[in-house]
Amino acid sequence: MDRPLRLSAAEALSLLVALQSLRELAATGVGASPAALESAIAKLAAATGDAASQAAAVQVRVSAEVPAGTLTAVRRSLAERRRLRLRYVSAADVVTDREVDPVELRSDGASWSLRAWCHRARGPRTFRLDRILDVEVLATAADDHPDLVEPRPWEEGRAVTLELTSQARWVAEHTPVEAVEDLPDGGLRVRLRAGDAAWLSNLVLALGPAVRAVEPPEAAHDAAARARAALAAYEHLS
Template identity: 90%
Template structure:
């Protein structure tokens, strides 16, 4: 699988620090350390060699020993400040600490996982930021999932083990009913959790808000599969999508920030990117026209399709 831009940038930054601490490191050792090939390490060094600080004259660029490189070793001679550790401003450190403490509250509620990693990150950041840590401690963080831990745990268990649930549920009309359901899908819209399920009492699909479940039991009865009840998620801005393009549209990969590029046998390419503006995506797809072979997920191209049909209808009306 092709490497993402984010992965390579992370390795490039780490490579400068590693070579600063390990002058004369053999290329095979560096490749083994970063889990990549020797050819990729040399390509990374050649890229860093032409990177640096504004001005971009020879003295502004990151530099390596060419002689050491000829002998299969890597020696960093000028890091241009890239070897210095990242320094957060007090405001940045405070924001990160408060955000991490919010996640810790979600861990306590059973909504999120990995408490050890969170505690470690909080401790390291607090120890390195001084005043920001004391300011963050003064901020009260209360995050409520509004769902009892036992309810969420039972629903997740039933989905994982494919077992039926018995619910005591109170509806929006304040009517309490007992139901047996086959769980299908657990969802959150950021404000509440809901369970999509096949209800045996109603003999049909139903959606149950978890904060309205009064009691829940995981039964030994296997849950039947209902794949047709899984609702497709609407495409939203800020989501990842994949474009399959003909060779004529290769410029997209060269001039647009992309996560991954995969060359296809017939000269076409598959591009994976993050889109933060649906209108931008619509304009891109329309401008590429027949150079676009496919868009995944398909709903991401909905706006472009609507605009294209409207344009065709207007053209036919004029003719």
């Protein structure tokens, strides 16, 4: 850096809480070196004063509803570079059997996910561990996929544009988007990448009347088809 970095109190507090989260994650066996984290926390705390006192009052807990056997099997497959057989339920409640080459285990502090190359889909996929119904470590060696380590799930998939009312502005704040355009009437247009068609249709359906337009048209058709199927199910029940 050409000049010293000066953090505001809010920035320092955010960094300290993030480091505490990483420390909790490291204690579960995944993440950075605990010694490096302790050193970083101590140095930042010494330099920030009041922010450090506020951060110390924050209780950070990292947990997830994942069977211990699932997490153990995934870690073993990564350590031994062996392929996994998964029985997986998607966000749309579709159960499939897959063989995958594990690449990277991640946690956002609330859930665990496995970045892997899926032989069924013939491409990279991210699997939430709490959606894995059954897992088996195979004797088959996993292929290396070093190009899959850095990309994040939202960088995959097709480009989607949503035109939304002002009530749905939270989408731009809580969803990784590529671009946001403010519209004259207070609405907005967001562009994002959707690697999971079920996730996208869930989002569109949840937004309801706050969605004005969806591009490409196929994405709108998918959501409309799911909405019609849900309505038809209610008619059958009645």
